[in-house]
Amino acid sequence: MTAFVRFRDRRDAGRQLARLLMPYRAEHPLVLGLPRGGVVVAYEIARALQAPLDVIVARKIGAPQQPELAIGAVAPGGVVFFYPYALRALGISPELARQLAAREQQELERRIRRYRGDQPMPDVTGRTVIVVDDGLATGATALAAVRALRRQHPRRIVLAAGVCAPETAAALEPEVDDLVCVAMPEDFVAVGQWYDDFRPVTDEEVIALLEDARRWSTPDAEPSSDTPNASS
Numbered sequence: 001m002t003a004f005v006r007f008r009d010r011r012d013a014g015r016q017l018a019r020l021l022m023p024y025r026a027e028h029p030l031v032l033g034l035p036r037g038g039v040v041v042a043y044e045i046a047r048a049l050q051a052p053l054d055v056i057v058a059r060k061i062g063a064p065q066q067p068e069l070a071i072g073a074v075a076p077g078g079v080v081f082f083y084p085y086a087l088r089a090l091g092i093s094p095e096l097a098r099q100l101a102a103r104e105q106q107e108l109e110r111r112i113r114r115y116r117g118d119q120p121m122p123d124v125t126g127r128t129v130i131v132v133d134d135g136l137a138t139g140a141t142a143l144a145a146v147r148a149l150r151r152q153h154p155r156r157i158v159l160a161a162g163v164c165a166p167e168t169a170a171a172l173e174p175e176v177d178d179l180v181c182v183a184m185p186e187d188f189v190a191v192g193q194w195y196d197d198f199r200p201v202t203d204e205e206v207i208a209l210l211e212d213a214r215r216w217s218t219p220d221a222e223p224s225s226d227t228p229n230a231s232s
Helices: 010-027 037-049 084-090 094-116 140-150 166-175 203-216
Strands: 030-033 053-055 059-063 066-075 079-082 128-136 156-164 178-183
Touching: 010 037, 010 128, 010 156, 010 178, 030 037, 037 053, 037 128, 037 156, 037 203, 053 094, 053 203, 059 094, 059 140, 066 084, 066 094, 066 140, 079 084, 079 094, 079 140, 094 203, 128 140, 128 166, 140 156, 140 166, 156 166, 166 178
Parallel strands: 030 053, 030 128, 128 156, 156 178
Antiparallel strands: 059 066, 066 079
16 A cells, blocks of 8 residues: 555545556456446546456445444345344335335346446456446445445455555455555545545446546557546
8 A cells, every 4th residue: 555645536546446456467467447437436446457447336325314334245246245233223124125126126227227338247257357436435335336246256356445444455355455545544434535536437337438448458459548538
């Protein structure tokens, strides 16, 4: 972990992470961004490592009356998990939990179609995979994504994020082969507080980045110097 400097935007976070991830370049990794903001960060990492970029979609399951409070998450391949303590504290019944998961599963499938279209998920068997987000607060979606990937038997899973809550990093480290964060500030409150520019990223911006990456991620292609505009 390097000495912390606030990020200008998600592209800046991606460039800083890329320097820390450069040792993995020799493993020809696959870089997977978590939508939406994680894809912007992942784009810069993929360019620097000259690696293919794709997306892995996971969805937070929010509390019924507090949708921003993560009580679990879903990911492709039928991955569903809940934080048992959250279910107990909020008095959420097994039936309500199933309903919440089903709703997010529908949105997960919609997002996958939106971002990938007819493109299949890349084969990760035996590969080094770098999963990227702009920051890890609860880490729920990152954990769901990692568990979904683990079922596909990659060689190594690296989880990378610009900024991480220390307790979240500690909980996620046993789930991955390497966890790389630029900073884990003790006074972490929210991801956005560590970015000067943390404006929302749209689906259209995610799709533009993915399409651009597909053009330069062929074996003999070099990343272009011009990149699509994306909210940072």
